[in-house]
Amino acid sequence: MKTRRAGILLHISSLPSRYGIGTLGEGAYRFADFLSDSGFAIWQVLPIGPTGFGDSPYQSFSSFAGNPYFIDPDMLRGWGLLTEEECAGLVSRDDGGRVDYGELYRQRRGILSLAAERFPQSSGEYESFCCENAYWLENYALFEALKSDSPEGLWQDWDSGVKYRNAQALDLVREKYAKRIRETKVLQFLFRTQWDLLKKYCGEKGISIMGDIPIYVAEDSADIWSTPDDFLLDGELRPTVVAGCPPDGFSENGQLWGNPLYNWERIMDEGGGIWKHRLRSALSYFDMIRIDHFRGFDSFYCIPAGSETAAHGHWKKGPGRAFIDFIRREFGDINLVAEDLGFITESVRDLLSYSGYPGMKVLEFGFYRGAEEYLPHNYPVNCVAYTGTHDNDTMLGHIASLSEDERSFAFDYLGARDNAECARRAVTAVLSSVAKYAIIPMQDILLLGGEGRMNTPGTIGGDNWRWRMRDIPPAEVSGYLRRLCSVYGRK
DSSP: OOOOEEEEEOOGGGSOOTTSSOOSSHHHHHHHHHHHHTTOOEEEOOOOSOBOGGGOTTSBSOSSSOOGGGSOHHHHHHTTSSOHHHHHTTOOOOOTTBOOHHHHHHHHHHHHHHHHHHSOSOOHHHHHHHHHTHHHHHHHHHHHHHHHHOTTSOGGGSOHHHHTTOHHHHHHHHHHTHHHHHHHHHHHHHHHHHHHHHHHHHHHTTOEEEEEEOSSOOSSSHHHHHOGGGBOBOTTSOBSEEEEEOOOSSOTTOEEEEEEOBOHHHHHHTTSHHHHHHHHHHHHHOSEEEETTGGGGTEEEEEETTOSSSTTOEEEEOOTHHHHHHHHHHHOSOOEEEOOOSSOOHHHHHHHHHHTOOEEEEGGGGGSTTOGGGSGGGOOSSEEEESOOTTSOOHHHHHHHSOHHHHHHHHHHHTOSSHHHHHHHHHHHHHHSSOSEEEEEHHHHTTOOGGGOOOOTTOOSTTTTOBOOOSOOOHHHHHHHHHHHHHTTOO
């Protein structure tokens, strides 16, 4: 009998918390209880790294580190690293259900620094953590220390000795910033300790955590500074080409993401390069992994660095099947999900088929003409079905934004009479589909409108990445969801 499972998409930042942002503390454990009580077996999160430009989890200073804002102050108090008064000083005012990243930047680092300073100088577990994560931890701690002096500048503008990683120059950095470097390492240890405790709790509840690997890393990151040969850079270590998407019916100028592109020839010749370490790290954090922009492994869009739009790029062949073969050789049969949305060619479909990974089907897309593959009656078994993703409006907001003809079709398809009923029935349609996995964003469980949207692609700032859930839904909501999961064989 095939396994059918359901889950909820909710990022850590969106958990209820008295500290202005979700943490790995009480709110996370209560949400795990809610998932279990509701019959769900998957908790999908967004990338968990420290956020950089625009507060986006997809633009992180490190693809290996954890976001220190997620460290729970109450747990630090319980470990003797913070006082009751210090925790009370972090409690946020009424924030309207939004993360205030500016306020976090101003107040959180100082308190976390105090906790790190009080952490024992000698700790076997801490020393083991540093050894096990030596590949990335030292480089990230150096990078973070150097960024503390010039938070607005790019690392390519640093002194040449540091920029090109001269050994003597880096020794001087270690000496100058010894306290800051240790602090960063301790905070990463505390994050990982809290993460592992939560993951263990979820496992005992029968819940798998699905993580997210962005295909690209941020230009301003320890990843590129420490492994520049794995990227297409010039002699000044600046990108020669950057990532994005070509113009289409939704954007006449395309999407200019700006991330440096991989030197795939070198990566594959070197046995996986940075990707071997990225996947190994992700597998230590998560039970399941969603790989973002899977089509980029088949072919990727190259835009000349310095371009103002994505209009004049070109496609270049990616590693293709060789990359899938590398994953199998290095990691065996692991639980990956391929984000195969966007401009998909037969070549991409062939690569997905070769991999055997489930792709994604998003119901919101199905209400547009010519997008019938996203309607539940057309789903294959080997896929992950969603009402929407973090890059879409909520289902209720989406229904309201449709044209009259599109909305009429959605009502007919779902047997609904108004927008709210349509949004409710969309959840049922995804759960009842033949898809192996069904994931519902928490905002659609709560039937929120556009105010619950997590991100609008192509925009920076505003309300992006700021939405937070006020509290865990009551028992009657869990009971209703559990009945749905039971009826459709997903409990």
